[in-house]
Amino acid sequence: MTGKQRAYQPTMAIGTALLLVGLWSSCYYPRSKPGWEYMPDMAHGTAYETYSINPFFADSMASRPAVPRSIPRGPYQPFHFSKTPQGYDSAGKHWFMPVGMDEEDLKAGQHHYVIYCAVCHGPEGKANGSIVENPNVVNPYPPPPSYFREDILNLPEGKMYYSIYYGKNLMGAYGKVLNPEEIWQVVYYVKSLQKKYLDSVQAAAASSAAASTPKP
Amino acid sequence: MTLPARAEVSAEKGQKLFKQYCASCHGITNKMVGPALKGITQKRSEKWLIEWIRNNAALRAAGDKDAIAIWEEYGRNEMPAFLSLTDDDIRSILAYVEQDAPAAAAPTGGPGAAAPAREQPTMLLYVIIAVLLAIFLTLVRANMLLRRMTAEVTGEPMPEPVPWGQRLRSPKAIAFYSLVAVGLLGFTLADSAIRLGRSKNYTPEQPINFSHELHAGILKIDCRYCHSSAEKSKVAGIPTVNTCMNCHAAVQQGRTPEGTAEIQKIYAAYENNRPIQWVKIHNLPDHVYFSHAQHVTVGKIACQTCHGPVESMKKVYQYASLSMGWCLNCHRQTEVQFQDNAYYTMFTELHEKLKKDSTLKVTAQMTGGDECQRCHY
Numbered sequence: 001m002t003g004k005q006r007a008y009q010p011t012m013a014i015g016t017a018l019l020l021v022g023l024w025s026s027c028y029y030p031r032s033k034p035g036w037e038y039m040p041d042m043a044h045g046t047a048y049e050t051y052s053i054n055p056f057f058a059d060s061m062a063s064r065p066a067v068p069r070s071i072p073r074g075p076y077q078p079f080h081f082s083k084t085p086q087g088y089d090s091a092g093k094h095w096f097m098p099v100g101m102d103e104e105d106l107k108a109g110q111h112h113y114v115i116y117c118a119v120c121h122g123p124e125g126k127a128n129g130s131i132v133e134n135p136n137v138v139n140p141y142p143p144p145p146s147y148f149r150e151d152i153l154n155l156p157e158g159k160m161y162y163s164i165y166y167g168k169n170l171m172g173a174y175g176k177v178l179n180p181e182e183i184w185q186v187v188y189y190v191k192s193l194q195k196k197y198l199d200s201v202q203a204a205a206a207s208s209a210a211a212s213t214p215k216p
Numbered sequence: 217m218t219l220p221a222r223a224e225v226s227a228e229k230g231q232k233l234f235k236q237y238c239a240s241c242h243g244i245t246n247k248m249v250g251p252a253l254k255g256i257t258q259k260r261s262e263k264w265l266i267e268w269i270r271n272n273a274a275l276r277a278a279g280d281k282d283a284i285a286i287w288e289e290y291g292r293n294e295m296p297a298f299l300s301l302t303d304d305d306i307r308s309i310l311a312y313v314e315q316d317a318p319a320a321a322a323p324t325g326g327p328g329a330a331a332p333a334r335e336q337p338t339m340l341l342y343v344i345i346a347v348l349l350a351i352f353l354t355l356v357r358a359n360m361l362l363r364r365m366t367a368e369v370t371g372e373p374m375p376e377p378v379p380w381g382q383r384l385r386s387p388k389a390i391a392f393y394s395l396v397a398v399g400l401l402g403f404t405l406a407d408s409a410i411r412l413g414r415s416k417n418y419t420p421e422q423p424i425n426f427s428h429e430l431h432a433g434i435l436k437i438d439c440r441y442c443h444s445s446a447e448k449s450k451v452a453g454i455p456t457v458n459t460c461m462n463c464h465a466a467v468q469q470g471r472t473p474e475g476t477a478e479i480q481k482i483y484a485a486y487e488n489n490r491p492i493q494w495v496k497i498h499n500l501p502d503h504v505y506f507s508h509a510q511h512v513t514v515g516k517i518a519c520q521t522c523h524g525p526v527e528s529m530k531k532v533y534q535y536a537s538l539s540m541g542w543c544l545n546c547h548r549q550t551e552v553q554f555q556d557n558a559y560y561t562m563f564t565e566l567h568e569k570l571k572k573d574s575t576l577k578v579t580a581q582m583t584g585g586d587e588c589q590r591c592h593y
Contacts, residue, residue: 031417032418032419033420034418035411035412036408036412036413038409040413040501043413043501043502044501049496050450051451051494059490084292085294115441116438116444118438119436134436137434139467139469141463141466141467142239142248142466143235143236144240145236145240146236151296151298170248170465170466172461172462172463173458
């Protein structure tokens with residue numbers, strides 16, 4: 001072994017650096033940006049996207065509210081009752097479910113109920129939805145009245161419709177996400193839950209009466 | 217026998233009754249639809265409270281000034297009559313309300329407290345790697361020793377050890393480096409080229425640090441509660457501030473102070489009547505037509521198929537590549553629910569085939585799902 005000093009050769013250092021950079025860049029790219037595009041022909045339209053900013057309007061929103069007094073396509077039924085306690089009372093007296101609701105409506109009602117109502121009112125209407133009774137939640141949502149409380153059992157269908165359409169107390173309005181037909185389907189489903197409950201209470205009362213009568 | 221009657225009044229029973237009858241409108245310390253109830257027994261007499269709670273309309277009709285005043289104060293919003301509640305029931309409720317203990321909201325063990333600290337699987341991996349490395353080094357050392365010993369026995373001269381510096385610079389080594397470099401750079405190039413125009417894993421900062429993990433995962437709110445147009449429209453729908461307020465009118469406290477601050481942003485938007493400018497993550501090129509309604513309502517595809525496990529995402533990212541190959545793969549492989557689906561009744565030929573061969577799997581491709589004009593028109 002000679003003790004000769006060798007001249008510094010940068011090849012190694014550069015090679016290693018290149019390797020490391022390659023390794024790093026192959027795994028890392030900024031995730032807060034959508035990334036690069038190559039010739040995005042026709043990828044971006046000139047029209048305003050659904051929820052984009054549109055400077056044409058004063059509030060610069062591309063999605064516009066419906067023109068006042070316009071009528072939607074599809075099932076439509078005007079709801080004339082005002083959002084007042086008087087409107088609530090008169091809806092209870094004068095607003096009725098369409099006749100001829102059937103199994104299909106019940107199924108559809110359950111479908112909407114599970115999406116919009118069950119989070120609070122519970123899958124069976126026992127006021128035990130996943131945001132009301134949930135062991136993993138520190139501040140649970142205040143419980144709604146159970147469907148099987150005496151005053152709710154006697155609630156007229158018009159008042160139920162009003163409550164879904166306008167919201168009631170803490171409950172929000174669902175008249176904009178459910179059309180009239182769907183609201184009636186939900187009311188129909190809730191009524192069926194109540195009927196099932198009343199039937200089960202009656203059956204229990206009948207069986208306990210039957211059990212107590214033959215007692216000597 | 218007055219004993220049972222007295223025993224009927226208890227805060228415990230009151231808690232149950234409060235939850236059943238009062239809690240949907242009244243908080244104990246916070247004002248909701250009706251006033252907060254803490255301290256109510258100091259403000260009003262028990263007799264008045266019992267009358268009011270049982271039938272406040274009758275009390276108002278009788279001309280009670282306090283009753284009319286409170287009715288006016290809360291916008292003439294009527295509190296229902298609770299005729300079925302006995303005096304003792306109402307006394308129990310009042311006892312519960314005036315209890316020293318804070319509201320029923322006292323958490324029974326925080327959300328994180330119950331979860332045991334899980335063993336990190338990566339730790340085990342490191343241990344295995346360390347053990348394997350140790351075995352490898354020992355074997356190399358043993359190999360060297362054995363070679364030296366055989367050299368001593370046979371009397372062959374030991375080959376002169378090549379210094380490490382020279383070894384690392386040998387043509388073999390340089391060839392190896394080049395190979396690795398070409399491989400890595402090639403991979404990087406190909407990977408970046410594939411990523412062009414796609415944005416998988418795109419995780420933008422949102423104006424509100426909204427956690428889908430909490431809302432969809434823990435609270436189990438259905439995706440379509442907020443994204444309500446997914447079943448009916450081309451777009452899944454970004455919820456309006458009103459949708460947030462459905463719950464957050466009452467839920468004003470987050471799990472952490474930071475969370476509470478985030479909730480405040482909803483109120484700011486609500487009061488200024490300005491929409492929250494959420495950042496859209498899943499973008500398709502304009503020359504592709506995609507409809508959520510077609511996939512969700514007709515195809516009965518779960519949201520997670522394309523959007524990934526959103527219910528466990530603290531921050532939403534783009535899960536799928538949204539490339540055309542990805543679309544077509546799914547169209548070719550996914551069996552559609554063909555029977556009892558009103559949308560597919562028009563595919564008479566397929567229905568005939570299905571009658572002859574019940575094992576036939578109908579994919580989206582068979583209903584024209586891989587034709588160009590299906591999405592590009």
